[in-house]
Amino acid sequence: MELCLRVACRGEFIxxxxxxxxxxxxxxxxxxxxxxILLVTQSAHHSSNLIADTTSVVxxxxxxxxxxxxxxxxxxxxSGRCNDAGLARARSHGRVDxxxxxxxxxxxxxxxxxxxxxxxxxxxxxxxxxxxPGGEPIALxxxxxxxxxxxxxxxxxxxxxxPYERIAIVVSSDATTIDAVxxxxxxxxxxx
Amino acid sequence: MGRVxxxxxxxxxxxxxxFVLGAVMVVLSxxxxxxxxxxxxxxxxxxxxGTAYTAVQVVRSDGSFSISSGSSCTTHFTTPVVYxxxxxxxxxDAQNWVEIGTGHQCDGFRYWFWGTGQGGVWYPLGTADNVGxxxxxxxxxxxxxxxxxxxxxxxxxxxxxWQITGLFDSVGLESYDGHAVAGSHTYRQLSxxxxxxxxxxxxxxxxxxxxxxxxxxxxxxxxxxxxxxxxSC
Numbered sequence: 320m321e322l323c324l325r326v327a328c329r330g331e332f333i334x335x336x337x338x339x340x341x342x343x344x345x346x347x348x349x350x351x352x353x354x355x356i357l358l359v360t361q362s363a364h365h366s367s368n369l370i371a372d373t374t375s376v377v378x379x380x381x382x383x384x385x386x387x388x389x390x391x392x393x394x395x396x397x398s399g400r401c402n403d404a405g406l407a408r409a410r411s412h413g414r415v416d417x418x419x420x421x422x423x424x425x426x427x428x429x430x431x432x433x434x435x436x437x438x439x440x441x442x443x444x445x446x447x448x449x450x451x452p453g454g455e456p457i458a459l460x461x462x463x464x465x466x467x468x469x470x471x472x473x474x475x476x477x478x479x480x481x482p483y484e485r486i487a488i489v490v491s492s493d494a495t496t497i498d499a500v501x502x503x504x505x506x507x508x509x510x511x
Numbered sequence: 512m513g514r515v516x517x518x519x520x521x522x523x524x525x526x527x528x529x530f531v532l533g534a535v536m537v538v539l540s541x542x543x544x545x546x547x548x549x550x551x552x553x554x555x556x557x558x559x560x561g562t563a564y565t566a567v568q569v570v571r572s573d574g575s576f577s578i579s580s581g582s583s584c585t586t587h588f589t590t591p592v593v594y595x596x597x598x599x600x601x602x603x604d605a606q607n608w609v610e611i612g613t614g615h616q617c618d619g620f621r622y623w624f625w626g627t628g629q630g631g632v633w634y635p636l637g638t639a640d641n642v643g644x645x646x647x648x649x650x651x652x653x654x655x656x657x658x659x660x661x662x663x664x665x666x667x668x669x670x671x672x673w674q675i676t677g678l679f680d681s682v683g684l685e686s687y688d689g690h691a692v693a694g695s696h697t698y699r700q701l702s703x704x705x706x707x708x709x710x711x712x713x714x715x716x717x718x719x720x721x722x723x724x725x726x727x728x729x730x731x732x733x734x735x736x737x738x739x740x741x742x743s744c
Contacts (some may be wrong), residue, residue, distance in 0.1 A: 366590065442627050442659075442673035444636060468530050468582075468590035468687045469633050472598040472608035475679065477720055480550075480605070481631060497588065500740045501632030 327353075372510035395423040400490040401460035406497035408488050413466035419485060420461040422510030427453035429489070433498075451491070458490045459498065459510045466500055549591075553728035553738040554683030555702055558719035560711070564677030566704035567599050573613045573621055573644050576740075577602035577692040582616040587624065589640050591688030592616050593740065595696070597676035599651055599659075606631040609651050609671060611661050613642065613686075613722040615693075625651075625669050636661075636669050647702075653707060676706070680713070684738040689725055695744035698736045 401421045409415045424432070430446035437443060448457070466483045474480070484503040489496045498507055557564075576593055576744055583589040596612025611625040623642050626635040648661040653676075661668040682698050701713040712734040721728040721737075727744040739744050 394726070408586070411583060413585050415592075437629060440669050440674060442629050442634075442675075444669060444671045447637070455694055467548075467550070467586050468592050470594050470596055470610055470612060470614075470624065470685060471550075471633065472600045472605040472610065472628060473554050473556075473681055473685070474605040475556065475600075475603045475718070479603075483633075497635050499632050499634050501630075505631040 337448045359372075395456040397421045397423045397460075400458040404495050405458065405460035405488045405490040406462070408490075408497075409460075409462040409464070409466075409486055412468060412486060412497075412500070413464055413483075415462050415464040417463055418460060419463045420508035420510070422459040424456050424459060424511045425453065425455055426451040426455040426457055426491075428511045429457055429459065440465060447496075448489075453492065460488050460490060461506075461508045462488070463503060469500055539615055543584065549687060549689040551686050551689075551722035551726050551740075552683060553721045553726040553729070553737040553740070554681050554685070554719065555698070555713075555730065556679050556681045556703070556720070557701065557713045557715065558679040558717045559715040560703060561705045562676070562678055563706045564680050564703055565707045566601050566650070566702070566710070567597050567677075567680040567682065568648065568650045568652070568680050568700070568702040568710065569597050570646065570648050570699040571595065572646040572696060573619065573642055573645050574615065574693055574696045575619070576615045576694070577616055577618055579690045582620075582688075584617045584620045586621055587614060587616075588635070589616065591691065593688055593691050594687075594691055595683075595698075596685055597649060597651070597682040597698075598680065599653075600679050601675050601677050603678060607675070608677075609659050609661075609673075611649050611651050611663075611668070613626060614638075615691075623663060623668075627659075627671055627673070636671065639663075639668070651703060656707070671719040679717075682721050682736055683728065684740060686726065686740050688740075692739050692742055693738070693740040694742045695727070696741040697731065698738070699734075701734045701736065 401418055406415065426448045430448040433448065434443050434447040463485050466486045469483060471480055481502045483500045485506045486500040487498040487506065489498050512649065574595060578593060579591045582591050593615045594612045596608045596610060598608045601607035606628065607630065610627065610629045611623070611628060614622050614624055621642050623639040624635060625637050626633060644696050647664050653659050657672050657674040659671040659673055680703050682701055684693060702710045704710055705714060716730055716733050719728060719730070725740050727739040727742065729737055
């Protein structure tokens, strides 16, 4: 079996023998595997980099390891919650490129922040965190990536929406909750 | 002989094979992206009654839809998912809105949800699971000039304080699942309020959006919209 390929720039034919075709298939397999390894590596690289940039947490001079946020003074293990339960929740909504920010807070502090963050003219409602013990430690974790599947109002002109590239997830000791999701340039990384 | 053949592979066959490999990778990546980007509507709009919409109300059943495999049976708002829903939208670009609806995910995981969009960011405000397939009245109504009250069958779910009025109402089906089968169903007694006035039925056949070919929709009357996905309506 021979396969002929015409090389456009030089006008000559390359003849691929059966062995060559077999070699090509092997190369494809190796290439696909390499691409997979590359994607996994890039994903891990993005995650570790962004987690290292995490704001509002106290860092020690050294790192505790790859992909981890190093907390010294915070009373809550923000790194654990944002790297484990929070990350898993974010991944259930799409592709996660990395952690964009993490905040340690309490239920009462977070409730007040939720109720006032849009200012006196913005929307506000009674925070569900008011019904929890006020001192309960919680983490607010922001992730960048691409997140889909959320209810969105239809535009009047039928134009497509701006993609949701950031999600904020609240992680308590027993649950994860979506706080907000939106375009990266509209959902600011901030917390109580 | 072997050396000549190896040389031939490096000089002539390898570039061609690299090209083939690259093309395959491009096709694979485009295919992978496309599988996650389905987002279509079958919705009706009420726009002609003014620029101060303060309520939307719908009577409808919670459908029994067939959703593709892959969505969570316990975690809300994960794809693939289909929503029966309604909005009061404050701006034509749909960056600000209030919303209440029903989410449909795997194996009958069906839930009510309510929330708001502000500046293009969505904030979920609550959910209720195990909602069945009965008919209900879904209402969002502004009261006292600022209190947007979410109700199902008159039962209070949430109050959102926001001193703002709507530019239009909208109702219908929103899908993130190109292979879902949502049989024809009807949104009845479509109603609105202007500036917190009396309830009035939609009257204008004002506007609609039906994203084919999967989505189907149409007016039964000026106050009744039917919708479906991958099913005739």
